[in-house]
Amino acid sequence: MAATGLPDGFSYLPDHLDRRAQEALVGDIRAIVAKAPLYVPVMPRTGKAMSVRMTNCGQLGWVTDKERGYRYQPLHPVTGQAWPDIPPALLALWNTLSGFDAPPEACLVNFYDETAKMGLHQDRDEAEFSAPVLSISLGDSCLFRIGGPSRGDKAQSLKLRSGDIVILGGKSRLAFHGVTRIYPDTSTLLKKGGRINLTLRRVTPV
Numbered sequence: 360m361a362a363t364g365l366p367d368g369f370s371y372l373p374d375h376l377d378r379r380a381q382e383a384l385v386g387d388i389r390a391i392v393a394k395a396p397l398y399v400p401v402m403p404r405t406g407k408a409m410s411v412r413m414t415n416c417g418q419l420g421w422v423t424d425k426e427r428g429y430r431y432q433p434l435h436p437v438t439g440q441a442w443p444d445i446p447p448a449l450l451a452l453w454n455t456l457s458g459f460d461a462p463p464e465a466c467l468v469n470f471y472d473e474t475a476k477m478g479l480h481q482d483r484d485e486a487e488f489s490a491p492v493l494s495i496s497l498g499d500s501c502l503f504r505i506g507g508p509s510r511g512d513k514a515q516s517l518k519l520r521s522g523d524i525v526i527l528g529g530k531s532r533l534a535f536h537g538v539t540r541i542y543p544d545t546s547t548l549l550k551k552g553g554r555i556n557l558t559l560r561r562v563t564p565v
Contacts, residue, residue, distance in 0.1 A: 370525065375522060399412055418465070472541070482527070484562075491529075494558045
């Protein structure tokens with residue numbers, strides 16, 4: 360672990376996106392959702408609904424269902440259509456910040472209302488762990504938790520605000536992380552409130 364208590368390879372970039380850039384990304388997301396509607400994913404085996412609504416853009420999208428579990432696939436599980444392209448602004452952020460030569464293949468779009476959470480988990484459904492996960496926060500603030508490579512490792516808390524970016528790379532790539540709460544009415548970016556989280560990922564080996 361780093362001296363700050365955060366995992367080695369973890370980067371926290373507060374206020375990286377100004378208001379204009381955030382608004383432009385929200386416009387991009389609205390266009391994505393018009394083509395690939397938000398839906399409620401469910402857990403493998405139990406079929407329990409997750410508290411976030413989600414969609415994807417890129418060549419591949421992350422999905423989960425009771426029968427087949429966690430995976431990436433090229434088609435929206437509800438509409439059967441291909442995912443929309445990743446917007447140029449997100450590709451530019453990846454090119455500038457990721458330190459990885461190959462482009463991302465997936466961008467998860469997770470929408471959190473004021474009651475939504477995301478339990479501690481690892482992002483390990485990809486085949487290319489040398490590529491980081493780049494995560495962008497838009498809208499209401501959240502309490503983000505990140506630990507180490509084992510579920511029992513001590514976790515640290517960060518309050519992520521709209522425009523913040525975090526990058527899980529290096530030894531932090533497989534760190535357990537999650538969102539334990541949303542702080543309602545902490546941003547005016549989204550008209551009806553809530554938080555959007557975008558995570559850019561490389562899925563297949565280079």
